[in-house]
Amino acid sequence: MGHSAAVWDYRAATEITKDWNGIDQIVLRTPRGASARVSLHGAQVTSWRNEQGEELLFTSSKAIFKAPKAIRGGIPVCFPQFGNCGSLEQHGFARNRMWxxxxxxxxxxxxxxxxxxxxxxxxxxxEEDIKCWPHSFEFRLRVALSTDGDLSLISRVRNINGKPFSFSFAHHTYLLVSDISEIRIEGLETLDYLDNLFQKERFTEQGDAITFESEVDRVYLGSPNIIAVLDHERKRTFVIRKEGLPDVAVWNPWEKKSKAMVDFGDEEYKQMLCVDGAVIEKPVSLKPGEEWTGRLQLSVVPSSFCSDRLGLDRSGL
Known part of the structure; x- marks a missing residue:
């Protein structure tokens, strides 16, 4: 993969280039000017821009773009676990490996x-992975940009092991927002959630939408396949469509946690929100030879577009 200069494939509008650490990254473009960048470090989407060139994903100004540290921002791949338990590193090892x-x-x-x-x-x-997680697998990820600028991630995990294994998973999606106090999430109301701020205790969402005025770290269970994140100030809505990803993790560290993270600016919590398509409560179990597929599609529409119509517009993936 030693590309000294950018290589263009005009048929696929795909460019392979290098970041400032010399790690290969792939740039996807559409004819109308939308783009996405994917690093081979963690198969992480590090940028997604609309046709006007505006960045849609948050990346911290203090992010560390060097293995073994995961990049704080974009869309990390959390596999084979989401969260922190056992001998595995937090959110698993996939986001810290070279793909x-x-x-x-x-x-x-x-x-x-x-x-x-x-x-x-x-x-x-x-061999390094098998020492801490003794299972043989192949993880394939397709990152695609449609002609109208929608970003989709299709994950496929195959068990090539002699015995069954199970895993949890998330596309840890950092959305760039104007002001967290102006944001609302629709589609998760009335659902049960596990609250990581209360030892994963189970609660039921009472609000007619989720809004933010303090730290939030929750996993909403059995969610619908379409979620909307409304950014009032920018008058735009992120629409998240998913398949095979029943849970939705919602996270904003707020002020105190932000100051405690070395790779995160003290005030940056105001401009970000993680809303993840995930499999957390009931891990995926694969027998030898079996394959799991999860799909996530992100699009942006003007907020004048009524959320009640989300299911009627371009429904499905």
């Missing part, structure tokens, strides 16, 4: 590639 470009991926559904600029990435279990 490879998968030149010959098994076929996906025709809808997953038609009219899209995309890249297929691959992570296989290494």
């Amino acid at each position: 490879t470009i998968d030149d010959n991926p098994p076929p996906l559904h025709a809808n997953d590639s038609s009219g899209k600029s995309f890249i297929d990435l691959l992570l296989k279990s290494s």
Whole structure:
């Protein structure tokens, strides 16, 4: 992969270049000017821009772009665990490994590639991984940008082990917002959630939408496949569509936690919100040879677009 200069494939609008640490990254572009960047470090989406060139994902100004530290921002891949338990590093090891470009991926559904600029990435279990998580797997991730600028991530995990294994998972999506106190999430009302600020105690959401005035660290269970994040000040709405990802993690560290994180600015909590498509409460179990697929699609629409109509507009993935 030693590219001294950028290599263009005009058919796929895909450019392979290097970041300032010399790590390969892939830039996806649409004819209208939307773009996304994906690093081989963690298969992490580090940027997603709309047709006006505006960044839609948050990355901390203090993020550390050097292994073994995960990048604070973008969309890290949390696998084979979400959270912190056992001997594994927090949120698993996938976000801290170097992935490879998968030149010959098994076929996906025709809808997953038609009219899209995309890249297929691959992570296989290494000897180092097997020491802390003794299972053989292949993790394939397709990152795609549709002609209208929607970003989709399709994850496939295959068990190539001699015995079953289970895992939890999340696309830890850092959305860039104007002001956290002006944000509301619709689609999670009335759901049960596990509250990480109260030893994962189970509560039921009482509000007609989720708003923010202090630290939030929750996992909403059995959520609908369409969630809306409304940014009142920017008059735009992030629409999150998902399949195979029943849970939604919602996180904002607020002031005190922000000051405690070395790779996060003291005031940056005001401009970010994590809303993750995830599998947390009931981990995925795979027998030998079985494969799991999870899909996440992110789009942005004007907030004048009524949230009641979300299910009617371009429904499904």
